[in-house]
Amino acid sequence: MTTETAAQFSITFTRYIDADGHPTGALPEFAARAADLIPLYRAMVLTRAFDAKAVALQRTGRLGTFASSLGQEAVGIGAASAMAPGDVLLPSFREQSAQLWRGVTPLELLLYWGGDERGSDFAGPREDFPISVPVAAHAPHAAGVALAFALRKEKRASLCILGDGATSKGDFYEAINMAGPWRLPMVMLVNNNQWAISVPRSAQTAAATLAQKAIAAGIPGEQVDGNDVVAVRDAVARALARAREGGGATLVEAITYRLSDHTTADDARRYRDDAAVTASWHGEPIARLRAYLVAQGAWSREDEEHALADAATAVDEATESYLATPPQPLAAIFDHLFAELPPSIRAQRAQALGQEAPDA
Amino acid sequence: MPEIALVEAINLALARAMTEDASVLVLGEDVGRDGGVFRATDGLLTRFGPERVLDTPLAEAAIAGISVGLAAQRFRPVAEIQFMGFAYSTIDQMLNQAARLRTRTRGRLSCPMVLRMPAGGGVHAPEHHSESGEACFTNIPGLRVVYPSSPRRAYGLLLAAIRDPDPVVFLEPTRLYRAAREDVADDGVALPLDRCFTLREGSDITLIGWGAIVRDMLAAADRLAAEGKQAEVIDVATLVPLDSASILASVARTGRCVICHEAPLTAGFGAEIAAQLAGPGLLSLLAPVERVTGWDTVMPLPRLEMQYIPGVERILAAARRSLQHG
Numbered sequence: 299m300t301t302e303t304a305a306q307f308s309i310t311f312t313r314y315i316d317a318d319g320h321p322t323g324a325l326p327e328f329a330a331r332a333a334d335l336i337p338l339y340r341a342m343v344l345t346r347a348f349d350a351k352a353v354a355l356q357r358t359g360r361l362g363t364f365a366s367s368l369g370q371e372a373v374g375i376g377a378a379s380a381m382a383p384g385d386v387l388l389p390s391f392r393e394q395s396a397q398l399w400r401g402v403t404p405l406e407l408l409l410y411w412g413g414d415e416r417g418s419d420f421a422g423p424r425e426d427f428p429i430s431v432p433v434a435a436h437a438p439h440a441a442g443v444a445l446a447f448a449l450r451k452e453k454r455a456s457l458c459i460l461g462d463g464a465t466s467k468g469d470f471y472e473a474i475n476m477a478g479p480w481r482l483p484m485v486m487l488v489n490n491n492q493w494a495i496s497v498p499r500s501a502q503t504a505a506a507t508l509a510q511k512a513i514a515a516g517i518p519g520e521q522v523d524g525n526d527v528v529a530v531r532d533a534v535a536r537a538l539a540r541a542r543e544g545g546g547a548t549l550v551e552a553i554t555y556r557l558s559d560h561t562t563a564d565d566a567r568r569y570r571d572d573a574a575v576t577a578s579w580h581g582e583p584i585a586r587l588r589a590y591l592v593a594q595g596a597w598s599r600e601d602e603e604h605a606l607a608d609a610a611t612a613v614d615e616a617t618e619s620y621l622a623t624p625p626q627p628l629a630a631i632f633d634h635l636f637a638e639l640p641p642s643i644r645a646q647r648a649q650a651l652g653q654e655a656p657d658a
Numbered sequence: 659m660p661e662i663a664l665v666e667a668i669n670l671a672l673a674r675a676m677t678e679d680a681s682v683l684v685l686g687e688d689v690g691r692d693g694g695v696f697r698a699t700d701g702l703l704t705r706f707g708p709e710r711v712l713d714t715p716l717a718e719a720a721i722a723g724i725s726v727g728l729a730a731q732r733f734r735p736v737a738e739i740q741f742m743g744f745a746y747s748t749i750d751q752m753l754n755q756a757a758r759l760r761t762r763t764r765g766r767l768s769c770p771m772v773l774r775m776p777a778g779g780g781v782h783a784p785e786h787h788s789e790s791g792e793a794c795f796t797n798i799p800g801l802r803v804v805y806p807s808s809p810r811r812a813y814g815l816l817l818a819a820i821r822d823p824d825p826v827v828f829l830e831p832t833r834l835y836r837a838a839r840e841d842v843a844d845d846g847v848a849l850p851l852d853r854c855f856t857l858r859e860g861s862d863i864t865l866i867g868w869g870a871i872v873r874d875m876l877a878a879a880d881r882l883a884a885e886g887k888q889a890e891v892i893d894v895a896t897l898v899p900l901d902s903a904s905i906l907a908s909v910a911r912t913g914r915c916v917i918c919h920e921a922p923l924t925a926g927f928g929a930e931i932a933a934q935l936a937g938p939g940l941l942s943l944l945a946p947v948e949r950v951t952g953w954d955t956v957m958p959l960p961r962l963e964m965q966y967i968p969g970v971e972r973i974l975a976a977a978r979r980s981l982q983h984g
């Protein structure tokens with residue numbers, strides 16, 4: 299018998315700014331001047347204000363079920379800020395931060411979560427996918443979008459964001475697996491917030507990291523500190539650049555923590571200790587970056603007040619427009635079913651609108 | 659006897675089945691510590707332990723497939739799918755595997771599993787949480803499809819489904835989880851899996867349906883009674899196998915019928931009933947068969963969902979049209 303090592307792998311974990319806001323070394327070029335990070339900071343503040351407002355609207359019966367991204371803002375902002383406008387984002391239901399950065403408006407997000415399909419008809423990023431509520435269903439779409447770019451020889455890439463729970467689904471494995479041999483320009487970003495509703499990360503898989511799932515698919519995988527917006531942006535930017543240049547797909551696992559309930563329909567106290575949640579506030583992404591900016595002399599109390607006020611104004615204005623937007627007429631549920639309405643659907647539409655005797 | 663909600667009746671039946679048969683297991687996403695997102699499995703983990711109440715990783719196809727393996731090994735898995743919108747990835751396992759294991763092996767192996775899930779809309783849930791996809795399962799030979807609309811029927815039919823030697827898809831009307839309440843005796847008595855339930859007798863017209871809309875059918879029957887017309891109300895509840903005899907016998911008496919379901923019209927399960935009425939039932943019909951259903955559209959998000967879901971007014975309009983005929 300002979301036994302030798304057939305292959306060996308390791309997974310790296312990267313962080314640039316630690317939980318207390320201290321740099322762990324030199325920062326990447328996009329972050330060389332602290333002031334360059336201010337737009338990222340403001341975007342995270344906007345996301346947090348948006349989430350708080352959406353939860354409040356739900357609690358008062360004015361919005362549907364909503365999934366807050368409290369404590370995870372750096373994942374979406376880091377990733378979206380690494381994208382080029384021509385890249386395509388495929389978000390899960392908790393990535394409003396990335397969507398806001400991409401130009402989806404707070405009003406559109408409120409419409410969607412308020413139960414109005416117009417919220418998925420983004421005026422901004424026209425090729426970005428709508429939110430995927432079915433977990434991981436959008437992973438193969440990201441591979442398909444990437445294949446389209448590859449076939450047309452365009453220097454563009456797709457970015458799919460999904461959760462730790464999503465990495466248990468076949469859709470996820472199948473997508474990264476196909477991306478391997480075809481060298482698809484795709485980035486799979488796993489937002490590992492430690493929970494899939496009540497199921498902890500440890501019960502989801504026996505794998506030591508989620509990033510190593512990439513290895514079985516034959517693509518690179520790495521971990522970053524998901525509460526460090528610089529680390530997320532840096533890893534996603536490198537992965538996107540490689541993808542656009544024909545280097546193939548990458549899996550990035552961003553490690554963060556879900557500080558909120560799963561959604562407004564959930565009560566996390568049924569299954570996790572408050573103490574763990576409280577402890578996880580240390581190192582949350584906004585306080586962390588603020589500490590860094592302040593230490594660098596790039597951020598003042600006044601700047602903070604302005605950022606909070608601007609975010610509140612944007613969210614309040616969106617809320618006002620949302621609450622003033624009447625529902626669409628019933629015809630809307632028929633009008634986008636096909637490019638051209640077949641006669642049978644036209645007849646049903648007329649029936650639904652009471653233009654003819656209903657039902658047959 | 660305490661008055662309990664439909665979701666509590668499900669819980670009661672699960673606990674009963676687990677108590678009387680050690681081979682009954684409960685598995686699914688969040689069914690353990692959290693007790694299920696609707697609390698259908700609340701308390702079961704504490705009572706029966708982690709070897710009988712399993713929180714699974716997030717993978718519906720595997721939840722169904724693992725149940726097939728367990729069932730072939732003489733366990734009785736009761737798997738929960740969190741919402742019907744996420745059950746479609748189980749169809750491969752249910753259609754190609756669960757439903758035909760007995761046939762393929764000429765009875766050597768069988769598949770006594772239950773796949774439970776909330777179905778239907780009306781609770782202002784997010785996208786993909788309000789689907790009525792029963793017809794995707796009723797067209798699978800070898801599967802039973804059950805859809806109770808009251809706590810008592812939920813209790814008795816779930817016990818029957820778990821004790822049944824073959825795979826059962828068990829649909830629970832989300833809209834009635836808390837809204838439907840009645841006394842339920844925890845007596846361990848199962849209800850038959852192949853019989854319709856006549857909830858109200860009447861001689862003028864038959865209202866036939868299943869799921870949450872049954873409550874609207876009953877309300878419509880009250881309104882018709884005030885107009886001097888007696889409606890018979892049939893909760894099909896066990897869609898497959900279908901109790902055609904009860905339906906045909908009722909329509910033979912009334913000559914008129916309205917079939918009601920929340921799912922889309924085209925190829926909905928109502929079409930099967932209409933076909934039976936157009937065949938063996940044809941000569942008893944005094945008026946065209948009416949169908950009151952969801953539209954043939956994508957299930958809309960909450961702002962328009964109540965205009966998609968047919969309610970009392972549409973049932974009444976169809977019944978009146980039928981009654982005026984001939």
Ligand SMILES: Cc1ncc(C[n+]2csc(CCOP(=O)(O)OP(=O)(O)O)c2C)c(N)n1
Nearest residue numbers: 392431432433461462463464493494495744
């Ligand atoms: C296919 C599918 N199954 C179940 C659900 C219900 N559900 C919504 S979110 C969720 C947990 C998702 O966990 P994770 O992927 O970690 O994302 P997170 O919610 O933590 O952002 C579940 C089970 C769903 N939306 N889609």
Ligand SMILES: [Mg+2]
Nearest residue numbers: 461462493494
């Ligand atoms: Mg998660």
